[in-house]
Every structure is written in C-alpha cells, then in structure tokens.
Amino acid sequence: MHELSVASEIVKVAIREAEKRGAKQVKSVHLIVGRLTHLSKEQLTFCYNILKRDNILKGSRLVITEQEPKVECSSCGYIGSIGKVSDDELGLWAVSLSCPKCGEPVKIKEGLECRIKAIKMVIP
Numbered sequence: 001m002h003e004l005s006v007a008s009e010i011v012k013v014a015i016r017e018a019e020k021r022g023a024k025q026v027k028s029v030h031l032i033v034g035r036l037t038h039l040s041k042e043q044l045t046f047c048y049n050i051l052k053r054d055n056i057l058k059g060s061r062l063v064i065t066e067q068e069p070k071v072e073c074s075s076c077g078y079i080g081s082i083g084k085v086s087d088d089e090l091g092l093w094a095v096s097l098s099c100p101k102c103g104e105p106v107k108i109k110e111g112l113e114c115r116i117k118a119i120k121m122v123i124p
C-alpha cells in the first residue's frame with residue numbers, strides 16, 4: 001500500500017518540525033495532494049491515524065487538499081486543466097496528455113505533488 005509509506009513520511013516530517021520548534025502539541029497537518037498521484041484521501045487519513053498514536057501528533061488531524069491537474073503546452077503556450085479527465089470504474093484518473101487546444105503533447109505542471117503545506121502546533 002503506497003499510502004502507508006507516504007503517510008509515514010508525512011508523520012516523520014511533522015514530528016521533526018514539531019520537535020525543532022519545541023511544540024507542546026500538534027493540532028493539524030495540512031497536506032496538498034495532486035489528483036494525478038492516485039493517492040487515496042481515505043487511505044492516507046487511515047494510515048495517519050494509526051501512525052500518530054504514540055507520538056506528539058496524537059490528537060492531531062490530517063487535512064488534505066486535493067489539487068486539480070494542470071498542464072503546459074510548449075507548442076501553443078496553453079496552460080490549464082487537462083482535456084479529458086475521467087473516473088474509470090477503479091476510481092483512477094484517465095488522463096489525456098495532449099493539449100486541448102492544439103493536440104501536441106503537454107507537460108504536467110501540477111497534480112503530481114504530495115507535500116505538507118502547513119503544520120499547526122501549540123508552542124508554549
């Protein structure tokens with residue numbers, strides 16, 4: 001399960017940041033997850049809630065913001081959402097990587113990241 005390794009990485013970073021700042025308690029960890037990562041919000045939260053039990057993150061909440069995919073076309077300069085994005089029966093995203101304007105291949109600008117945006121903590 002990919003989500004477990006991602007969640008444990010998030011937990012590791014959050015603990016390190018909290019310790020660095022001498023936090024008493026962590027309130028919430030805010031995460032940006034691109035749609036194209038195929039990471040499940042539910043699975044991430046589930047793993048996070050298991051991993052936080054025995055450390056400073058106990059009692060904190062994982063807040064996930066999903067980021068819509070964005071592409072850039074080097075042929076015509078188009079920047080924006082992907083032409084066809086749809087859910088198939090597995091819940092995965094089928095993505096068209098050609099420009100909706102000119103049909104040339106596009107580069108993915110956003111939608112592949114998974115990063116911590118903010119950690120809210122109580123510092124005495």
Ligand SMILES: [Zn+2]
Nearest residue numbers: 073076099102
């Ligand atoms: Zn184009």
